[in-house]
Amino acid sequence: MDLEGRWKLPPTNLIASSAARKWKGIGVELRRHSAGEVPEMVADRMVIAIAVRGNHRAIIHRRGNGVRQATHASRGTVWLCPQGVAEDNIRITSAIPEMLHIYLPAATFVALAKEDNFSDVTRQSIRYKAGFQDPLLFQLAAVLLEELTAETSSGRLLVETAALTVAARLLHSHGEAALPYAARTRPAIGLDITRLRRVIDFIEAHTDEDVGVDDLASVACLSPFHFSRAFKEATGLTPHRFISQRRLQRARLLLETSELSITDVASMANFSSQANFTRAFSRIIGISPGEYRRRRT
Structure with a gap:
């Protein structure tokens, strides 16, 4: 996802960015924030900021569409800035070690709103909200942060699935309209055997490729x-x-x-590097790839 736009933080204090990744429907930046003022910005996408390494002494003062908020930047604190909101006054009183910024396009929310049968999609804006804790969002932020800093073989699929979950959480729990009863009580239904077989066949044929959730959903003819x-x-x-x-x-x-x-095995398994492959292999199997080969051959 292109991270350029009207809502763009200065290049200083950027720790990591997903700008070079092939992720669809989501952008992620890890930043440290110094004390001081942030220039005026207009959100041209949904912006979620989560303090992953906070500072309870730091206070973020901000004003969006005339609404003033002042929030301590403790670990796990969440700030939301919906698309179209102009923030014309942001001030940070003390440095914040690490904050994850997640960017989601409007199209994701429109698609989910239609899927969950909201009566008026145009009313499904997210609240301009700050200073709250959401354990699910924090857990998803941890998933995104881990993939951002240590890329895995199927990381794109993981991130794009997490993006859908983040969007659903915002729409269902932090939106302006209540989730319809039918959507809240809808039972989960698994793929029928024909669709499942088709998806598994596709996975087997593209094991060494960078597959995204859109690719698999298209094979199953589902959103x-x-x-x-x-x-x-x-x-x-x-x-x-x-x-x-x-x-x-x-x-x-x-x-x-x-x-x-x-190195070649790592590449054929779609890992970005031997180091990432070794780390993932050791975490799951319990020993390094080299030691595994020595024991098996």
Whole structure:
């Protein structure tokens, strides 16, 4: 997702960015914030800021569309700035070590609103809100931060699925309109056997490619959000976890039966580097790829 736009923080204090990633429907930046004032900005996408390493002494003063807010930047604190809101006065009283900024396009909310049968999609704006804790958003921020700082083989799929969950959380829990009863009580329905087989065949044929949630949803002829829920209901695994297991199985087979270097195995399993592959392999298997090969051959 392009991170350029009217809502753009200065380049200083940027720790990490998803600008070079192939993620669709989401942008992420990890920043430290110094004490001082931030220039006036107009949100041209949904902006979520979460203090992942906060400072309870720091206070963020901000004004958006005439509404003034003052919030301590404690760990886990969330700020929301919906698309179209102009923030003309932002002041930070003390440095904040790490804040994750998540950017979501309006199209994601429109699609989810239609899927959940909101009566008036145009009214589904998110509140201009600050100073609250949301455990689910904080958990999702941790997932995004981990992928941002240590890219994995199926990270794009993980991030795009997380983006849909973030959008759904905002729409359902922090939106201007209540979620319809039908959407709140709708049971989860898994993929039918034909769609599931088609999706699994596609995964098997593209194990070494960077597959996104849109790709899999298209194969199943479902919306991305509906697909993610239906796939997990059918398999017991998220699409990301399912593909990660498939890639790990392929990597293990290559280590056991081929003379490929570990770097080549990492590449064929769609890891961005040998270091990321070794880290992920060791975390799941309990030993490094090199040690696994020595024990199996």
